[in-house]
Amino acid sequence: MIIEPRTRGFICLTSHPTGCEQNVINQIEYVKSKGKIDGAKKVLVIGASTGFGLASRISSAFGSDAATIGVFFDKPATEGRPGSPGFYNTAAFEKQATAAGLYAKSINGDAFSNEIKEQVVNLIKEDLGQIDLVIYSLASPVRTHPTTGTRYKSVLKPIGDVFSNKTVDFHTGKVSEISINPAEGEDVENTINVMGGEDWKMWMDALQSENLLAEGATTVAYSYIGPEVTKPVYRNGTIGAAKDHLEATAFTITDDLKSIGGKAYVSVNKALVTQASSAIPVIPLYISLLYKVMKAKGIHEGCIEQIQRLYSERLFGGDLALDEKGRIRVDDWEMREDVQAEVNKLWETATTENLSEIGDLEGYSNDFYNLFGFKVAGVDYEADVNEVVNVPSIQ
Ligand code: NAD
Ligand code: NA
Numbered sequence: 001m002i003i004e005p006r007t008r009g010f011i012c013l014t015s016h017p018t019g020c021e022q023n024v025i026n027q028i029e030y031v032k033s034k035g036k037i038d039g040a041k042k043v044l045v046i047g048a049s050t051g052f053g054l055a056s057r058i059s060s061a062f063g064s065d066a067a068t069i070g071v072f073f074d075k076p077a078t079e080g081r082p083g084s085p086g087f088y089n090t091a092a093f094e095k096q097a098t099a100a101g102l103y104a105k106s107i108n109g110d111a112f113s114n115e116i117k118e119q120v121v122n123l124i125k126e127d128l129g130q131i132d133l134v135i136y137s138l139a140s141p142v143r144t145h146p147t148t149g150t151r152y153k154s155v156l157k158p159i160g161d162v163f164s165n166k167t168v169d170f171h172t173g174k175v176s177e178i179s180i181n182p183a184e185g186e187d188v189e190n191t192i193n194v195m196g197g198e199d200w201k202m203w204m205d206a207l208q209s210e211n212l213l214a215e216g217a218t219t220v221a222y223s224y225i226g227p228e229v230t231k232p233v234y235r236n237g238t239i240g241a242a243k244d245h246l247e248a249t250a251f252t253i254t255d256d257l258k259s260i261g262g263k264a265y266v267s268v269n270k271a272l273v274t275q276a277s278s279a280i281p282v283i284p285l286y287i288s289l290l291y292k293v294m295k296a297k298g299i300h301e302g303c304i305e306q307i308q309r310l311y312s313e314r315l316f317g318g319d320l321a322l323d324e325k326g327r328i329r330v331d332d333w334e335m336r337e338d339v340q341a342e343v344n345k346l347w348e349t350a351t352t353e354n355l356s357e358i359g360d361l362e363g364y365s366n367d368f369y370n371l372f373g374f375k376v377a378g379v380d381y382e383a384d385v386n387e388v389v390n391v392p393s394i395q
Pocket of ligand 1: 047052071072109110222224274276
């Protein structure tokens with residue numbers, strides 16, 4: 001079939017297998033071009049099919065020749081209905097990994113559930129024995145708690161006061177004022193239950209209790225801080241409370257891993273266009289200004305550049321350069337004073353009329369379409385494609 005983008009708000013209902021495959025190939029080529037990383041050899045990535053998790057899987061496999069197990073929650077294609085991009089990305093990744101002689105297996109299902117943890121435990125027992133790196137890169141709006149069955153929904157709200165600021169509809173370029181009401185009831189607890197550290201710890205407990213973590217095993221989860229303008233709705237809001245919990249959990253897990261000399265870290269990454277971040281109000285306007293400034297300074301990075309640098313310079317580069325809260329910072333270039341000062345100045349003046357000039361709306365929009373395999377250079381979108389693509393390890 002011929003597949004075209006069909007967007008509704010900040011989601012795209014279709015995705016393109018050839019475009020997704022090309023994105024994966026481009027990321028692999030980037031990692032290879034940077035040379036080998038003396039990193040982990042048996043890697044589990046939870047949230048492995050898109051964004052930072054996919055970049056982590058690719059960096060492990062093609063930077064360090066690692067065997068990888070990837071866990072994600074994606075929709076396979078059916079006749080006449082394209083699958084979700086994570087499914088196509090994983091199909092492409094496995095194809096490339098296998099061709100390169102690398103072990104790669106994938107599990108599609110709810111990572112928050114006991115059942116999926118059990119499947120992963122069994123797969124590690126059968127195939128890899130022990131894991132030396134666990135990347136935790138889930139972004140989800142909901143979580144069903146595995147022991148109580150309660151279904152929690154996360155919200156993106158400020159805590160305390162109404163937050164009003166500018167935002168942009170990146171499809172139309174229209175800049176407008178939005179107001180977001182503060183969290184109420186159990187909003188904060190619910191968001192912590194979804195995006196906090198409890199599930200990360202459950203994964204590590206499950207692996208450790210079955211003796212599936214190698215001596216000195218490391219685990220890394222991803223976090224975000226961001227600028228002053230988004231602070232009320234992001235870092236000081238409900239999602240920030242969840243990130244605080246996630247960051248605190250790193251210390252708990254490190255304690256748990258003492259007997260094997262293991263460590264848990266949080267890496268604070270840069271703001272990027274992903275399916276998760278497109279849904280957060282105000283962030284798209286910030287990202288479009290940030291992209292403009294960082295590209296002009298020659299320091300723009302995407303997910304793959306971020307994770308390749310995280311691996312080569314921090315995790316396996318001998319200098320974690322932890323901040324005062326014990327976090328790895330690859331948002332260091334985003335947070336540079338000169339970058340933030342320029343973004344702030346642009347923020348003040350941004351309007352519908354000038355945004356296409358002072359911001360990188362085109363870069364934002366392109367990245368958004370790229371997430372779904374559209375507008376990828378070199379792909380022939382007129383060509384008939386088979387929408388049903390299988391992930392080789394998933395039957
Ligand atoms: P993403 O949406 O691209 O990726 C999320 C991944 O989680 C996908 O592989 C998806 O299939 C998987 N997933 C979601 N729910 C699942 C479930 N129930 N079971 C199994 N898999 C599930 O998101 P991302 O932007 O790469 O975010 C990953 C992490 O990085 C998050 O913790 C996010 O807060 C953090 N982060 C993001 C940004 C950003 O700007 N995008 C910046 C810094 C940190
Ligand atoms: Na991810």
